[in-house]
Every structure is written in structure tokens, then in C-alpha cells.
Amino acid sequence: MSELNVVSISEAKLPAEPFVARHLIDGDWCQSADGATFERVSPSHGSLVTVAARGGAGDVDAAVSAARRAFDKGNWSQTSGKDRATLLLKVADLIDRDRERIALLETLESGKPISQALAEIEGAADIWRYAASLARTMHGESHNSLGSDFLGLVLKEPIGVVSIITPWNFPFLIVSQKLPFALAAGCTAVIKPSEMTPATTVILGELLLEAGLPAGVANIVLGYGDPVGAAMTTDKRVDMVTFTGSTAVGKAIVKAAGDTLKKVSLELGGKNPQVIFPDADLESAVDAVAFGVYFNAGECCNSGSRIIVHEDIAEEFLKRTVDLSRKVPFGDPLDTSTKVGAIITPEHQNKIDSYVRDASKTGASVRLGGEPLSVPGLTGQFYQPTVIANVESHMPIAREEVFGPVLSVLTFKTLEEAIALVNDADYGLSAGVWSENVHTCLEFARKAQAGTVWTNTWMDGFAELPFGGVKESGQGRELGKYGLDEFLEAKTVTMRIGRTREPWVS
Numbered sequence: 001m002s003e004l005n006v007v008s009i010s011e012a013k014l015p016a017e018p019f020v021a022r023h024l025i026d027g028d029w030c031q032s033a034d035g036a037t038f039e040r041v042s043p044s045h046g047s048l049v050t051v052a053a054r055g056g057a058g059d060v061d062a063a064v065s066a067a068r069r070a071f072d073k074g075n076w077s078q079t080s081g082k083d084r085a086t087l088l089l090k091v092a093d094l095i096d097r098d099r100e101r102i103a104l105l106e107t108l109e110s111g112k113p114i115s116q117a118l119a120e121i122e123g124a125a126d127i128w129r130y131a132a133s134l135a136r137t138m139h140g141e142s143h144n145s146l147g148s149d150f151l152g153l154v155l156k157e158p159i160g161v162v163s164i165i166t167p168w169n170f171p172f173l174i175v176s177q178k179l180p181f182a183l184a185a186g187c188t189a190v191i192k193p194s195e196m197t198p199a200t201t202v203i204l205g206e207l208l209l210e211a212g213l214p215a216g217v218a219n220i221v222l223g224y225g226d227p228v229g230a231a232m233t234t235d236k237r238v239d240m241v242t243f244t245g246s247t248a249v250g251k252a253i254v255k256a257a258g259d260t261l262k263k264v265s266l267e268l269g270g271k272n273p274q275v276i277f278p279d280a281d282l283e284s285a286v287d288a289v290a291f292g293v294y295f296n297a298g299e300c301c302n303s304g305s306r307i308i309v310h311e312d313i314a315e316e317f318l319k320r321t322v323d324l325s326r327k328v329p330f331g332d333p334l335d336t337s338t339k340v341g342a343i344i345t346p347e348h349q350n351k352i353d354s355y356v357r358d359a360s361k362t363g364a365s366v367r368l369g370g371e372p373l374s375v376p377g378l379t380g381q382f383y384q385p386t387v388i389a390n391v392e393s394h395m396p397i398a399r400e401e402v403f404g405p406v407l408s409v410l411t412f413k414t415l416e417e418a419i420a421l422v423n424d425a426d427y428g429l430s431a432g433v434w435s436e437n438v439h440t441c442l443e444f445a446r447k448a449q450a451g452t453v454w455t456n457t458w459m460d461g462f463a464e465l466p467f468g469g470v471k472e473s474g475q476g477r478e479l480g481k482y483g484l485d486e487f488l489e490a491k492t493v494t495m496r497i498g499r500t501r502e503p504w505v506s
Contacts, residue, residue: 003326004326004330004369004373004384004385005326005327005328005329005330006329006330006331006373006375006376007329007330007331007332007335007337007338007375008331008332008375008376008377009332009335009375009376009377009378010332010334010335010336012114012334012335014045014047014108015049015104015108018039018048018049018050018051019049019050019051019105019199019202020050020051020052021050021051021052021053021198021199021202021222022052022053022202022222023053023055023059023063023219023220023221023222024202024205024209024218024219024220025059025062025063025066025219025220025221026062026063026065026066026069026070026215026216026219027066027209027214027215027216028215030053031053032053032054032055032056032059032223033056033058033059033062034056034058036053036054036056037051037052037053037054038051038052038054038195038223038224039051039052040052040109040195040196040197040198040199042108042109042111042342042380043110043111043342043343043344043345043380043381044107044108044111044332044333044334044341044342044378044380044382045108045334045378045379045380046378046379046380047108049105049108049109049199050105050109050198050199052195052198052199052202052222052223053222053223054222054223054224055192055221055222055223055227055228056223056227056228057227057231059221059223059228060190060221060227060228060231060232060235061231061235063190063219063220063221064161064163064190064219064231064232064235064237064238065237066215066216066219067161067188067189067190067216067217067219067237068161068188068237069216070188070214070215070216070217071158071160071161071187071188075214075217076183076186076188076213076214076217077158077186077187077188078186079186081135081136081137081138081184082135082136084132084135084183084184084186085132085133085135085136085184086132087183087211087212087213088128088129088131088132088135088180088183088184089128089129089132090211090212091128091180091204091207091208091211092125092126092128092129092132093125094207094210094211095121095124095125095128095204095207096122096125098203098207099118099121099122099125100118101203102117102121102172102200102203103117103118103120103121104117105199105200105203106120106121106171106172106197106199106200107333107334107341109168109171109196109197109198109199109200110168110169110171110196110197110341110344111297111333111341111342111343111344111380112169112296112297112333112341113333113335113336113338113339113340113341114333114334114335114336114338115336115338115339116295116296116339120170120172120173121172121173123173123461124172124173124176125176126463127173127176127177127180127463127479128176128180130463130464130479131180131181131183131184131463131483131484132180132184134181134184134481134484135183135184135185138156138184138185138484138488139156140153140154140155140156140490141153141154142154148497149496149497149498149500149501150494150495150496150497151495151497152492152493152494152495153492153493153494153495154490154491154492154493155490155491155492155493156488156489156490156491157186157488157489157490157491158185158186158187158487158488158489159185159187159239159240159263159487159488159489160187160188160238160239160240161187161188161189161190161237161238161239161240162182162187162188162189162190162238162239162240162241162242162487163189163190163192163232163233163235163238163240163241163242164178164179164182164189164190164191164192164242165191165192165225165229165232165233165241165242165243165244165245165253166178166191166192166193166194166201166244166245167194167244167245168194168196168197168344169296169299169300169301169344170296170300171193171194171197171200171201172200172201172204174244174267175191175193175201175204176204177244177467177478177479177483178242178244178478179191179204179218181478181483181484181486181487182242182487183213183217183218184484184487185484185487185488187240187487188216188217188218188219189217189218189219190219190220190221190232190238191205191218191219191220191221192220192221192222192223192228192229192232193220193222195222195223195224196344196345198222201220202220202222205218205220225249229253230256233253233256233257233262234256234257234259234260235260236260238260238262239262239263240262240263240264240265240486240487241253241257241262241263241264241265242264242265242266242476242486243264243265243266243267244266244267244268244301245268246268246269246401247268247269247401247426247427247472247473250266250268250474253266254266264475264476265474265475265476265477265478265486266474266475266476267301267467267468267469267473267474267476267478268301268427268429268469268472268473268474269301269401269427269429269472269473270301270302270303270401270427270428270429270430270469270473271305271306271398271399271400271401271425271426271427272292272302272303272304272305272306272427272429272430272431272432272450273304273306273307273308273421273422273425273431273432274288274289274292274304274306274307274308274431274432274433274434274458275308275309275412275418275419275422275431275432275433275434275444276289276307276308276309276310276313276317276434277310277415277433277434277435277437277440278310278312278313279435279436279437279440280313280434280435280436280456281434281436281456282313282316282317282320283320284434284456285317285434286317286320286321286324287324288304288432288434288457288458289304289307289321289407289458290321290324290325290328291458291459292304292305292432292458292459293305293405293406293407294325294328294339294340294385294405295339295459297340297341297342297343297383297404297405298352298402298403298404298405298406299343299344299348299403299404300403301401301429301473302429302430302452302459303403304430304432304458304459305401305402305406305407305408306398306408306410306425307407307408307409307410308410308411308412308418308421308422309409309410309411309412310411310412310413310418311411311412311413314389314409314411317409318367318387318389318409321387321407321409322367322368322387325368325369325385325387325407326368326385328340328385330373330375330382330384330385330405331375331378331382332375332377332378340385340405341382342378342380342381342382343380343381343382343383343404345381346381348403348404349372349381349383349404351402351403351404352383352402352403352404352405352406353371353372353383355396355397355400355402355404355406356370356371356386356388356397356406357370358395358396358397359388359391359395359396359397359408360388362395363390363392364388364389364390364391364392364395364397364408365388365389365390366386366387366388367387367388367389368384368385368386368387369383369384369385369386369387369405369406370384370386370388371383371384372384383404383405383406384405385405386404386405386406386407387407387409388406388407388408388409389409390409391408391409391410392410393410393421393424395408398410399425399426401427415440415443415444418444419444419447419448422448422449422450423447423448423449425471426471426472427469427471427472427473428449428450428451428469428470428471428472428473429450429451429452429468429469429473429474430450430451430452430453430454430459430469431444431448431449431450431452431453431454432453432454432455432457432458433445433448433453433454433455433456434455434456435455435456441455441456449470449471450469450470450473451466451467451468451469451470451473451474451477452467461479462479463479463480464479464480465479465480466478466479466480466481466482466483467479467480467483
């Protein structure tokens with residue numbers, strides 16, 4: 001324990017009172033129809049952070065009704081791109097203004113470091129600004145090559161009412177990867193944040209109203225997947241569901257939405273590999289590997305938790321990775337020096353630990369960590385930085401999403417073997433390659449089955465570039481112009497010019 005870099009409790013003050021979160025339905029803040037509430041306790045400090053309205057089917061019905069009315073009325077869906085962009089830019093400015101307030105509540109509810117939360121809120125504002133640019137520049141197509149008597153148009157129209165269901169690990173960032181694109185397209189929405197992190201989405205609702213978003217365009221219903229999420233995915237008045245979370249829940253949503261054939265966009269799990277060749281810049285690679293697995297305590301769909309390193313450099317890589325892992329500051333997320341905070345729940349911590357213990361029992365070698373971590377002055381749950389070697393590709397820890405600060409290390413001999421190991425997975429969210437040889441990087445990028453491939457870096461993201469996975473990592477894309485296209489339908493308009501049509505019956 002003394003070999004690890006543990007940050008004790010900071011001097012930052014906790015809020016005197018818990019945040020009170022209510023539903024936003026048709027422009028009004030309201031309690032649940034039955035008055036039910038639930039509480040969120042900080043996973044790091046053990047204090048009560050949020051008291052939230054606990055929604056039911058009736059609350060979802062009211063929210064969907066409001067979104068449907070608002071869309072059909074057209075006071076948002078039929079506005080100009082300029083007007084939509086102007087509002088989205090106002091929201092971005094308000095996010096910047098309230099960044100510290102948002103980040104504090106996100107840190108207390110999720111356990112992530114305050115420095116990371118601040119950076120994520122800043123990134124979210126940038127996404128809102130990018131979506132605003134798309135609102136002004138989106139367009140359809142014209143076809144004037146169909147002959148002298150025809151003109152063809154392809155109109156891009158908003159898909160309608162969208163159910164947005166977001167997870168607990170990046171609550172403000174992920175809603176900002178969905179909602180501004182839906183709004184830019186002209187859609188209306190019903191949003192359900194995770195029951196573990198409801199506060200920051202409620203704050204976003206406050207900012208939307210302050211910016212002047214018409215009533216009913218964005219509605220928020222708080223609560224649990226059953227019944228809130230279930231009702232949002234089955235209501236026939238909803239035209240689309242976009243969900244980020246586990247693959248198991250994503251599959252259930254596809255089945256539930258199938259009865260009404262609504263569109264579904266999913267960003268799901270990952271078991272993301274980084275392949276490290278002998279000619280890699282090892283210092284940079286090791287640092288990126290540490291970042292990739294410990295960022296957000298490994299509770300990240302893009303976590304680089306599966307390392308495939310060439311056998312000639314495997315031991316040197318392991319030694320450097322263990323040495324650097326000891327230096328990573330784990331502990332109080334309110335301390336600005338902390339890089340890894342708390343685990344979201346005790347149950348999830350037990351799940352992480354069970355993967356590690358199973359790997360150890362079946363022949364893998366725990367080179368560092370491998371058990372819960374005690375942080376002086378805090379009552380929450382933390383897990384040690386963990387590095388596991390001698391991992392075989394058939395082991396659960398090499399194939400399943402651990403979602404914790406746990407690094408699994410496999411080895412390879414040839415490029416072909418490395419690519420085979422990369423693609424021997426149910427997931428296909430992201431992958432990385434480390435080599436100074438551009439030919440190696442390009443061949444890897446073309447053959448890796450993943451929605452994103454990073455070369456000589458890890459987890460750099462830009463609002464302009466699409467994000468999403470293949471196989472069981474999801475369907476559809478977020479961000480970039482593709483993120484807007486998800487919320488648009490194409491409508492063909494065929495126009496005959498003049499009275500040129502030959503009679504069918506003469």
C-alpha cells in the first residue's frame with residue numbers, strides 16, 4: 001500500500017445541503033406524480049449529494065406527450081438553422097459560466113477527479129458549439145441530371161421525438177454528444193440520466209430554459225431503467241432511441257423498440273486493445289497505456305484495458321508500466337492533484353475484484369495491485385491500480401469489460417498474430433497501435449475491427465470526428481456530421497417540369 005501514490009482527503013468543502021433534482025416536463029419543474037424520490041450518496045465521501053424525484057410511467061407519458069406536441073407544433077422543428085444555432089451557442093456560453101458548479105456535482109455523484117470533470121465540461125461546451133455550426137450548414141441535395149423534364153430533391157428532415165438515455169460514467173459529456181445534435185436537427189427529446197448521476201443533467205435543463213428553448217422541446221425524467229427507461233423505449237410516439245451503456249441493456253432496448261420499429265442508436269461496451277510493436281516509442285506508449293486504463297478509474301467504454309505487446313519487449317514494458325502505475329495519484333477526487341478517484345458503487349467494486357481474483361486463480365500473474373484501496377479520511381470505495389501479466393486470450397479478464405483500473409497484458413510474435421488477437425473479441429469500439437513504421441500502422445488500421453483506431457496515441461477526441469463501434473460495441477455514430485445524420489430522415493421529392501408526362505391511358 002505504501003508503494004502507491006495515495007492522495008488523502010482534501011480541504012475542499014462539501015455542499016451544506018444536497019442538490020434537489022426534479023423532472024423537467026413541458027417547460028416546468030415538477031415532482032413525480034406519486035411523490036416518490038431517491039437519494040444519491042457520494043461514492044468517494046459517503047455523503048448525501050442528491051435527492052431526486054423518482055419517475056414512473058405516468059411521468060414518462062407526460063414528458064413524451066410534451067415532446068410530441070412540441071415537435072408537431074413546429075415551434076422548434078420548423079425554425080431556421082440560424083435560430084437553432086443561436087440558442088445552442090447560448091447554451092455553450094452558459095455551460096462555461098457554470099462549469100465549476102457542474103463539475104463539483106459530477107465529481108461528488110460519480111467519484112471522478114474534479115480536474116477531469118472540469119475538462120469534460122469544457123469539452124462539452126465545445127461540442128455544443130460544433131453542433132451549432134451543423135445547424136446552420138446542414139442541407140439536402142438537388143439532382144438536375146434526371147432529364148430536362150425532372151428535378152429531384154432530397155430533403156433532410158428531423159426524425160421526430162427522441163428518447164435519450166445516458167450513463168453514469170460521463171453524464172454531462174455524453175448527454176452533450178447526443179442532445180445538441182438532436183436539437184440542431186430540429187428534434188424534440190425526452191432525457192433520462194443514470195439514477196446514479198442525475199444532477200448535472202438537471203442543471204443542463206436549467207441552462208436550456210435560461211437560453212430560451214421552447215417548452216416541451218427538451219424534457220427530463222429522472223429515475224430507474226425500470227420503469228422510466230423501459231417506457232421511453234416502447235412508447236409508439238417516440239421515433240428514435242439513443243442509448244449509451246452496457247451491451248446487455250443495449251440488446252434489450254433493440255428488442256423492446258422492435259415492436260414499433262423505431263430507430264435505435266447505441267454506444268455500448270468495449271474491450272479495447274493497444275498493440276505495441278518493438279519499434280514503438282516505449283516511453284510514450286507506457287504513459288498512454290497508464291492514461292488509457294486509469295482514466296476515470298477505468299470506468300470508460302474506451303478504456304485501453306487490453307494490451308497486446310510484442311514478446312521481445314514484454315518484460316521491459318511490464319516493468320515500466322508497473323513503475324509508472326505506482327506514481328499515478330489515486331484518492332480524493334476533490335483534490336486537484338488526483339488523477340483516479342472512486343469506484344461508482346460497492347457492487348461494481350466487487351465485480352472488478354472478482355475478475356482479478358478469477359484471473360489470478362487461472363494462471364495470470366498480478367504484477368501490481370489487485371485489491372481494494374483505503375484512502376485516509378474517506379469512507380468511499382477505491383481500487384488499486386492493477387497490472388496483470390501472463391493473460392491468455394480465453395480468460396474472462398481478456399474478453400469481458402471489467403470497467404475498472406485493471407490492465408491485462410498479452411503477448412504476440414507477428415503482426416498477423418496481433419491482428420488476430422485484436423479481432424478475437426465480441427467488441428469493436430476502439431483499438432490502438434504503437435509503431436514508428438507507417439506501413440505497420442496503416443495495415444493495422446485497415447484490418448482492426450473497430451470504430452476508431454488510434455496510432456501512436458490513445459483516446460484523443462474531436463467534435464469533428466465520428467465516434468461509435470462495430471460488432472457488440474453498438475450501432476450508429478455520435479459527433480461529426482454523422483452525429484447529426486443520426487437524427488435526420490431523407491425525403492425524396494421528384495418534380496416534373498412542365499406538362500411533359502405521356503398519358504398512361506390514351
